[in-house]
Amino acid sequence: MEEKRDARGRFLPGHAGGPGRKPKPPGNRYARYLGEVVTESEFKRLIRVTLERAQSGDAKARDWLAKWLLSKDRPLPPTAEELAAASEADAGERETSDRRKGP
Structure with missing residues (x-):
């Protein structure tokens, strides 16, 4: 059986790696927007x-x-509690990054 990869695990020339991972369905993103x-x-x-x-x-x-x-x-869509928790986490991240920037 012919080797299709080199010693580092990369595909050799002439041996395509395949189509890769499917993109996430847009419905998930739209549901998040709907929940917001x-x-x-x-x-x-x-x-x-x-x-x-x-x-x-x-x-x-x-x-x-x-x-x-x-x-x-x-x-x-996310529940109101999930949205509130995400909003609090975002606010905390912004506060932390603002402190890092300094005056």
Whole structure:
């Protein structure tokens, strides 16, 4: 069997390393943005309204709910507590970096 790598583990010329890692799906990033803008209570209200519309026969609302509920990879927005903790961590990091800069 032919060696495809050199002594340092690098691929030899003529032996491509493959496509590499897949990029992260944009849905994760969008869910994070959604969580930063939409509060948890607003999100719950949106779900309730969509559910009411689906029960009243709105096909788009029904399809959206089905896709959301049945998807294995559905991105859930962060909770208000998670957002608050992240905000506090960001503020702490900024404070630390400001002290390092000095006057």
